[in-house]
Amino acid sequence: MPELPEVETVRRNLDRLLAGATIVDVRFGDFTGSIANPAPEIFAEEVRGRRFTGTGRRGKYLLLQIDSGDTIAIHLRMTGDLQVTLADEPWGKHLHLGLRLDDGRELRFTDVRKFGRIWLLTPPELEDLDERIGPEPLDPAFTDEQFHERLKSRSRAIKALLLEQTFLAGVGNIYADEALFAAKIHPLRSASSLTRDEANALLAAIRVAFQQAIDRGGTTVRNYRNGLGEAGGNQHYLQIYNLAEGDPCPRCGTPINRIVVAQRGTRFCATCQPLEAQA
Template sequence: MPELPEVEVSRQGISPYLVGVTVKSIEVRTPKLRWEIPYDLKKLEGQVIRHITRRAKYLLLATDVGTAIVHLGMSGSLRVLDAPMAPGKHDHVDLFMSNGRVLRYNDPRRFGAWLWCDKGQEHAVLANLGPEPLSDEFTAEYMIERAKQKRVAIKQFIMDNKIVVGVGNIYANESLFTSHILPYRETGSLSAAEWHTLVQEIKTVLEHSIQQGGTTLKDFAQADGKPGYFAQELRVYGKAGQPCPECGAEIAEQKIGQRNTFFCRICQH
């Protein structure tokens, strides 16, 4: 599924074509994705998109009257078309812009979302979220404080959006590997030095992935139609049974929190 880097790459991809442009109309072909698409989304019509930001894995298209909230779900993608064209089977939402372009939302599995939040309000999906992993608020000291008296596996802990947003399964696996920390260790077992290393590695892995264009999975492509490139550099994710890139031992796989987890028993401890 698209994770934080893929969503950030999408934001960067669509922003130059939409920011400062008026939404002429919106066409919703599928009334229900993960949730019902609210009628209030029609408030976009006639509004200028002032800016496009990201919170966790949500894209926020802000106008003077409110904000459209977009989630790509498991298989969603956004494309900017130079002109209207016939929709495909899984093209569920179109924004027709005053510059002639079309923002098209495609989602084969329909686990994504289009929501609306009036100006001055906070939508429930954005409440109770932890800090952004690339922000100054995400520090080792913050994580140490949040981890007090917790006995959950470290991989589950860093994937909890109430603790820190956007560290999805791929990047949790990769960050723990480069930190040399076993994913099933309890949070309370990490030293302060290990917390500092892990926080820095999470930032480094996510930043590098964004620079490379996101991780290409079978359902994702960038807004300009080009695939991401970071998948070529994944070190352990999806590589069970293959040799560890550092020591050559076999990459192990097990379920942690119902998610496939990949690690090296030699390099990680």
């Protein structure tokens, strides 16, 4: 599933491709369930004739602003994919929405698993979305101290907490495992047990993992494409997420453990990431 770096990569590519383009027509495939709100025909009415004025991202939500002041918000979930193609290219089986542009191109939303969702949000609705999502890890205004404060009141396993989008924006299974490994923190440690130093190390590890993945165009484990139909490049640099149980830890050689935390497969090294806090 795309996480913050993948959505950010798509955003950057679409920002360039959609700049100044106007939506002249809206086409749907057989499945219109991707349009979560408003009803598809209202959505089409509201966006037809509108010009793209900019892009944004909040957590794993991609935001496309149009000149009515509304925002098209898109959550790619498992297999959602956005691409700008020529409008006369064949309509694919899993293609659910096409926004035809004034220059003969089309922004297309394809989704094999059909879990992806699209909303047209008014400014107050966008504000509501913003308020439901935790701080952005890459926001320089979000400090180590604030992160540690947020951890203190939470007894959940740290891995499970990192996956909660209301706690922190944009972290999913891949980067949670990678960051906990880099910061040498066991995924089942209670969040409130993390010391200030551990909290600092964890936030730093999340930031490094995100920034490096963005620089490499995101991580493609299965389906993710970068908005240009291409795979990302960060999957070649994963430390632990792509290892199988028993594979040697890349740092110390101990066989990697695999457990399930918050219903997600979780890899860690019991030597590098001990369950007891280090003195």
